[in-house]
Amino acid sequence: MNHTYLPNEFAKRAGVTIRALHHYDRLGLLKPSGRTAAGYRVYSDRDFARLEQIVALKFIGFPLSQIRELLHRKDTDLTAALRQQREILAEKREHLDRAMQAIERAEKIVASGGKPDWEPFRKVIEVIQMQTRKDWMKKYYTEEQLANLRKRWSPEVQAESQRGWEALAKDTEEAIATGADPAGEVGRQLAARRKRLLAMFTGGDPGMEQNLQKLYADKANWPASFKKPYSDAVDRFLCQAAEALAKNEPVGCE
Amino acid sequence: MNHTYLPNEFAKRAGVTIRALHHYDRLGLLKPSGRTAAGYRVYSDRDFARLEQIVALKFIGFPLSQIRELLHRKDTDLTAALRQQREILAEKREHLDRAMQAIERAEKIVASGGKPDWEPFRKVIEVIQMQTRKDWMKKYYTEEQLANLRKRWSPEVQAESQRGWEALAKDTEEAIATGADPAGEVGRQLAARRKRLLAMFTGGDPGMEQNLQKLYADKANWPASFKKPYSDAVDRFLCQAAEALAKNEPVGCE
DNA sequence: TCTTGACCCTTCCCTTACGTCAGACCTTAA
DNA sequence: TTAAGGTCTGACGTAAGGGAAGGGTCAAGA
Incomplete structure (x- = not known):
């Protein structure tokens, strides 16, 4: 069972290149167990185990210097x-x-x-x-809420949310063009869609919903990246519709 | 409006270091519009616009060499x-x-x-x-399904799923210890939890559910990383419970 | 006028984790 | 004996600058 390997076989078995083995040797990260008379490196099974560890630590992103520390000193945390x-x-x-x-x-x-x-x-x-602008957002959100937001707000979710807002803007423009009433059935449905999109952002956390409204009111200080993808007319219509939908709740329109 | 900047102001305004400006100058990526008599670099508003583009392209991960191409040749796609x-x-x-x-x-x-x-x-x-082992998974999943899976299967979801399985294993062990019946109410509830956890993986796609069952049946060829975090006894109990829950559907127990 | 402090210049070496030669040596089969 | 294939060491290159050495420039205060 106690096999010995020449560089070629060893490297292939471990899925690294011979050049990498040279590199690790020179860094003192993995010295071969021995050499042949001609100076060829000779590796053992124990070397293989160590190389496995190196590869694993490299996979999770540790730099070689730190890998050496971790493998060298048993006391490292x-x-x-x-x-x-x-x-x-x-x-x-x-x-x-x-x-x-x-x-x-x-x-x-x-x-x-x-x-x-x-x-x-x-x-x-x-x-x-x-x-x-993180510091700016911290005016409204706690560190924990921001962490949650980052978790939930993956690129896929963002993309979906953006598509949703764009579609909503388009449909609302149509509704305005046909003279629909914000308080009517069409407005009610649009307001519901708006609410669902906001919920994608807040994740249903009522604290975050409140913050979102405060943030919304702070319009003068919005960073440019918060510019809405729709016109003021659409904004007004949706706000009125939202207020009609939930008579008693503040909606955040100015 | 046609401002000129010395390096310090220019770098600060753009959020880069002076050293980076030197670097871009040497690469021919951003040459300052002029120099003072003493040799100081002098930048203009047009330089600023260009630097903005460079920073943006760098942010999305383009190497400087490609950025130069993109900014240099208008015909680049x-x-x-x-x-x-x-x-x-x-x-x-x-x-x-x-x-x-x-x-x-x-x-x-x-x-x-x-x-x-x-x-x-x-x-x-x-x-x-x-x-x-991607090739191995391709035996069961189409490329599209795998792509969907990767999208949905974020580390956070994975972590939550793992916690879920561990909790389920623990509760099932308790149920077994108290001699509960897989077909009884306790078993029924545990089976429902198992189903929900599987659904986290399949995302409700019936095609993927079928594949999961085939994959499950291919037990001999599982990679070691698929080893379940619970014992065979728990496995048997859950399978029987699942079968009891859905008499007509195959559940995938052997 | 001299000095101090804040800028600025160029040039050179350093970083990571190896890849890529170049020139020389070893082993084995034909 | 030679050709093929494997191995050695050493040196240089990579991307995107960081840091330091050694020196020039500019404005203000003593």
């Missing part, structure tokens, strides 16, 4: 390292999500044409600034 | 570049998701203690192998 690494990955994922969202926006604007080619990037920049 | 970039980001996100899942597993095993410190990494490796 593994749980703390894992937790920290998970947090790092979570941050990276957040960035990726925002980048994907930005691309989708840009694609949409490019596809709708008409504008000069570089218009999309204004939008992208707005999204970035929204990211740096 | 922007839509194609955006689509491709989105795909690249999607792949990265997939990797991140799997890494986070691996960390969560490792953390759980470390926390439960008892095992030698390096046991967790066996589990991590299994997750990696599951990744390379």
